Amino acid sequence: MISIILGGAGFVGTNLIGRLIQEGQTVVVLDNFSRGQKEYSSRFIKSNNFHIFECEASSFDNLHNSFSLVAKLGGIDEVWHLAANSDIPAGVNDPCVDFKDTFLTTFELLRVMKIFEIKKVHFASSSAIYGNLGDITLHESVGPLLPISNYGAMKLASEGLISAAAESFLNKANIFRFPNVVGVPATHGVLLDFIMKLKKNPSRLDVLGDGTQQKAYLHVSDLVDAMLVVSKRADAAKVEVINIGPVDEGVTVDWISRQVVKRVSPDAKILFGTGNRGWVGDVPKFTYSTEKLQSYGWKPELNSADAIKCAIDEIALQFGK
Amino acid sequence: MISIILGGAGFVGTNLIGRLIQEGQTVVVLDNFSRGQKEYSSRFIKSNNFHIFECEASSFDNLHNSFSLVAKLGGIDEVWHLAANSDIPAGVNDPCVDFKDTFLTTFELLRVMKIFEIKKVHFASSSAIYGNLGDITLHESVGPLLPISNYGAMKLASEGLISAAAESFLNKANIFRFPNVVGVPATHGVLLDFIMKLKKNPSRLDVLGDGTQQKAYLHVSDLVDAMLVVSKRADAAKVEVINIGPVDEGVTVDWISRQVVKRVSPDAKILFGTGNRGWVGDVPKFTYSTEKLQSYGWKPELNSADAIKCAIDEIALQFGK
Numbered sequence: 001m002i003s004i005i006l007g008g009a010g011f012v013g014t015n016l017i018g019r020l021i022q023e024g025q026t027v028v029v030l031d032n033f034s035r036g037q038k039e040y041s042s043r044f045i046k047s048n049n050f051h052i053f054e055c056e057a058s059s060f061d062n063l064h065n066s067f068s069l070v071a072k073l074g075g076i077d078e079v080w081h082l083a084a085n086s087d088i089p090a091g092v093n094d095p096c097v098d099f100k101d102t103f104l105t106t107f108e109l110l111r112v113m114k115i116f117e118i119k120k121v122h123f124a125s126s127s128a129i130y131g132n133l134g135d136i137t138l139h140e141s142v143g144p145l146l147p148i149s150n151y152g153a154m155k156l157a158s159e160g161l162i163s164a165a166a167e168s169f170l171n172k173a174n175i176f177r178f179p180n181v182v183g184v185p186a187t188h189g190v191l192l193d194f195i196m197k198l199k200k201n202p203s204r205l206d207v208l209g210d211g212t213q214q215k216a217y218l219h220v221s222d223l224v225d226a227m228l229v230v231s232k233r234a235d236a237a238k239v240e241v242i243n244i245g246p247v248d249e250g251v252t253v254d255w256i257s258r259q260v261v262k263r264v265s266p267d268a269k270i271l272f273g274t275g276n277r278g279w280v281g282d283v284p285k286f287t288y289s290t291e292k293l294q295s296y297g298w299k300p301e302l303n304s305a306d307a308i309k310c311a312i313d314e315i316a317l318q319f320g321k
Numbered sequence: 322m323i324s325i326i327l328g329g330a331g332f333v334g335t336n337l338i339g340r341l342i343q344e345g346q347t348v349v350v351l352d353n354f355s356r357g358q359k360e361y362s363s364r365f366i367k368s369n370n371f372h373i374f375e376c377e378a379s380s381f382d383n384l385h386n387s388f389s390l391v392a393k394l395g396g397i398d399e400v401w402h403l404a405a406n407s408d409i410p411a412g413v414n415d416p417c418v419d420f421k422d423t424f425l426t427t428f429e430l431l432r433v434m435k436i437f438e439i440k441k442v443h444f445a446s447s448s449a450i451y452g453n454l455g456d457i458t459l460h461e462s463v464g465p466l467l468p469i470s471n472y473g474a475m476k477l478a479s480e481g482l483i484s485a486a487a488e489s490f491l492n493k494a495n496i497f498r499f500p501n502v503v504g505v506p507a508t509h510g511v512l513l514d515f516i517m518k519l520k521k522n523p524s525r526l527d528v529l530g531d532g533t534q535q536k537a538y539l540h541v542s543d544l545v546d547a548m549l550v551v552s553k554r555a556d557a558a559k560v561e562v563i564n565i566g567p568v569d570e571g572v573t574v575d576w577i578s579r580q581v582v583k584r585v586s587p588d589a590k591i592l593f594g595t596g597n598r599g600w601v602g603d604v605p606k607f608t609y610s611t612e613k614l615q616s617y618g619w620k621p622e623l624n625s626a627d628a629i630k631c632a633i634d635e636i637a638l639q640f641g642k
Contacts, residue, residue, distance in 0.1 A: 025334070045410035051573045068453050075639030092485075092488075092489055094431060095428065095431065095485075099428060103478070107420060109417065110416065111416060123523075129481075140464065140465050141463065141464050142462065142463075142464050142466035143461065143462050143463050143465075144461050144462065144480075144481070144496075144562040145464060145466055145477075145480075145481070146481075146560055146562070147481050147484055147485050148485055148487075148488035149486065149488070152481065152485065152487045153478065153481030153484065153485040154478075154481070154483045155479040156466075156477060156478065157474065157475075157477065157481055159465075159467070160450075160464075160466065160468050160473065160474030160475070160477040160478055161416070161471065161478075162450060163468055163474065164413075164416075164469055164470050164471045164473065164474040165466050165468035165471065166469075167413075167469035167470070168413055175465075196364065207353065216545070221591075239467055241465045241467070265546060275384060286438075
């Protein structure tokens with residue numbers, strides 16, 4: 001049986017491919033290569049169980065054609081839907097970005113899955129759907145869900161569409177609410193941003209905001225592991241909504257900036273901005289509950305601090321530092 | 322200052338017009354007249370404070386042109402966004418219905434409001450965003466929000482978009498989660514459905530489902546009143562999310578069918594279907610909390626039973642019975 005990874009040439013998808021092949025599945029990646037790159041998965045390309053095709057998932061016709069092509073290779077068992085915009089600030093300035101890349105990809109995917117009678121989907125949602133609930137601990141049963149970015153809004157919209165589809169034709173949907181995830185191949189995020197800045201100017205690092213923003217981070221290897229553990233639970237709900245993240249309370253941007261400087265450019269001066277938000281749509285501090293995931297017996301190998309340290313090293317190497 | 326009612330030629334909008342004019346506002350209705358009708362508001366047409374224009378709100382260009390036209394009449398203070406599909410089963414069969422009429426209308430409206438620097442929106446959301454949470458009481462702070470219809474999904478998506486817009490350019494957003502609303506001019510819903518069936522065949526009434534579905538109903542006059550009360554609260558949150566509904570637990574479809582038959586065709590035989598759902602996407606029974614609204618000192622004039630009785634009479638008269 002075939003697993004399709006939509007957006008599988010990106011950061012998380014690239015890390016998922018190997019795990020699924022390891023489990024004996026045939027993996028087909030569909031990606032528009034706007035942020036993802038074919039080269040990220042080049043080590044799998046000789047495998048008979050791996051295929052990668054270009055596909056613009058926000059286009060029904062394009063997606064339908066790609067699924068027709070994949071169907072010739074064998075029965076399609078499930079879709080891992082990881083296709084989305086990953087540049088949150090870009091989506092705040094122009095709502096059309098997340099409309100097309102984060103929302104339409106889900107909308108058109110579900111239409112095509114219905115036609116091809118594919119009944120199982122795993123979806124990369126986000127803690128951004130919670131918005132800024134202040135001191136309230138973000139567990140899966142809180143509301144109202146008031147995202148403060150179009151990215152969060154279109155992830156929430158996608159959750160809703162998947163939930164409705166589970167009522168009409170899906171047999172199983174896993175909705176994984178991702179935390180901040182770090183690792184390689186880095187395509188976006190604070191670590192890549194800092195490292196690129198220091199590559200350009202090794203003597204100073206300008207940080208958005210005052211550095212007090214605190215967030216929890218998960219290493220991508222742990223993220224993929226958690227998704228696979230949850231996806232194999234026989235007794236899970238038909239629509240399983242689950243926060244994925246570390247068990248700690250996270251680290252500050254200040255601390256992260258010092259770790260990056262230490263590894264990449266020890267003599268650089270760090271200059272902070274003002275305010276506790278990096279950009280409109282950035283949630284300054286939140287407490288993200290992973291109790292449900294822990295109750296399944298899962299915990300991450302790396303806590304936030306170790307995940308960051310590990311990822312800094314990996315990304316520095318990715319960019320030849 | 323001008324209040325725009327998007328979708329204002331429909332059931333709720335028609336009832337809102339008079340109240341806003343009464344308060345001294347100039348009201349401009351924009352509607353595509355797909356379900357709403359110009360005739361519903363004909364009694365206001367001689368008023369200098371009322372205008373009604375055709376506009377397809379799912380089209381950015383169309384909406385932008387309409388707003389340009391309205392801006393020539395005066396400053397636009399706020400938008401009441403009531404434009405949506407109201408046929409939930411139609412949207413279950415074809416997701417494009419709610420995509421266009423329920424989601425795109427919100428998406429394009431917010432783009433246009435940003436351009437015209439209009440900073441206040443009142444949005445008609447729905448209890449359908451909660452999905453089927455079983456025995457859990459539906460108050461505003463429960464989650465996860467897993468709608469079981471595309472209608473509910475696209476209302477949830479709209480809430481998310483509005484919430485994100487409040488972070489970037491809106492000053493104020495009221496998100497009203499509507500219950501089942503009854504009254505005239507009836508354009509959809511169980512009462513209209515029953516009355517039309519009896520008009521066609523006065524001797525029998527076929528009911529979808531076994532009649533045990535229980536829901537709370539609000540009369541449209543109470544709904545409009547609640548919206549106006551909430552919209553005037555000075556101390557409300559920037560993004561105010563509020564369930565609107567009666568304080569009782571509702572009435573069953575069985576009871577409703579007997580009331581309709583009694584009023585419209587006393588000799589008709591009532592025939593029930595099987596199962597406790599009328600259609601895919603129908604939530605059979607839920608307990609909808611209006612505690613928050615009650616804490617604002619508001620309560621409806623009519624409970625569910627009285628609202629239904631009143632509306633049956635109004636709709637029967639609307640259709641000459």
